[in-house]
Amino acid sequence: MDISIVIPLFNEEESLPELTKWINDVVVKNKFATEIIFVDDGSNDDSWNVIKKLKESYTTITINAISFRRNYGKSAALYCGFDAAVGDVVFTMDADLQDNPEEIPPMYDMIMKEGYDMVSGWKKKRYDPVFSKNLPSKFFNWTARRMSGIQLHDFNCGLKAYKNRVVKSIEVYGDMHRYIPVLAKWAGFKKIGEKVVQHQERKFGVTKFGLERFIRGPLDLLSVTFISRFGKRPMHFFGVWGIIMFLIGVIAAVWVGVQKLLALSHHLKAPLVTDNAFFYIALTSMIIGAQLFLSGFIAELVSRNGAERNKYLIAEKI
Template structure:
């Protein structure tokens, strides 16, 4: 099979017939064999009934329905597990992503040997309350990940099959799939300008909370990807640094005290009366706690069942 199109959805009953008709038209015109996997993320409307009816009209349609709403990341992860195509395309169900982009995305994955091609909605039809936070998050993600993409959150992306069968997507991490893929060793990531269409039906399903959750997930990805198998390098380094800063401040205060005593210079302030004493004490305590945290995390990591699981690309 050439292409698997994974479409997560939540309350999109109106757009589904038009979307699958458009997808089928593009696939037939380009002689692609394909499957369209609709993942119903616990919709409250008749989306699942629509998918059931579409299955009768289009043999390429497959459906997965969650019992409740788990989120877009969960829907994508389940869709990736079910996908059988050589190239996996993801797109939103609200008709804001154009199926006409699929042939070029497929060509670049197959002919230019990219691991991922991420869509870039250069011209957007979103309100400013959505576009400004998105730009800030894209800039922060570029800085932290080193991946030079303009639009990490675009739902229209293309993947080699190996990528989606290797990575795991959870939480709110769907917008950071290129970062997850890079940490997994898939570093050939490209970008393609795609059309962003104005929403035709329904309303957006995402609120402002997604930006907070997205930032926290970015920190999680960065930490786990870099220190997941060696947590002592992170906690231990910070702990030792904090501990020695506290020790140096303490020794400096003691040295000043001894100098005044040896020189017979009056020194009325006790060490414990100085604010610096408490700063040094906190630094020593925090440093010790961080070091112990790293030690415990190292023990947990070394006893984890996946401690020696590594991704092997080729084997002779």
């Protein structure tokens, strides 16, 4: 199989027939052996029945589908789609017709001929609302570039291409789909490219992402940055800061003792230790340092194997 196209969807019954035909026309023209994997993320419209009809209608491409019991989110849908994908190159694409299937052949060539591990689309010209999507997207992308060191303009573009081994080596959960390039880099796939892609205006329905993404986005970026740097060795983070805080406490305690001894050596009335502000700094710092150090030990003991995280999401496969 040349290509697998993973398409997560939620209430997209109107766009699915047109999208499938568009993909079919492109891949047949370019003679790609192709499978489409629709992942129905708990739709409450007629999307699942539409997919069943599409599966019966096409012989030039293979259509497989996964249905969730309820809405689990895009990351869970991608995780299950990646797990099922068998193509040499795995594409992701949104189901709302805003991603252009005509971009598939050149992105395929970038993977197979130019040796990229992953190619991310860049919606240079966007047909989204300026204040609710474009400006926040620019800010998040700038922040992600600064924190990850990956020079992509559009981390969250739905249209991406991967070598099959890339998607089998990463785990996407929560809302981490926004930062798959960071996860790929952390997994050792460093040749990450970018291609300007044509963005389409939404033809049917409405966006499925609300205001909560403004909160989740930065938190997920912090999480993925921390995991990528310290996920395998959390003691390197907690231990270092624990030692620093504990040393600050020890130094403050020593200073309290020195002050007491100096006063006694000069036959002066020594103040009570509990009246000295440094005593409380010492106590607090040593407690925090010990807690951080213990947190590092506990984190080291916690298994990082999350293979079961997205288990039991699937209700039906066809």
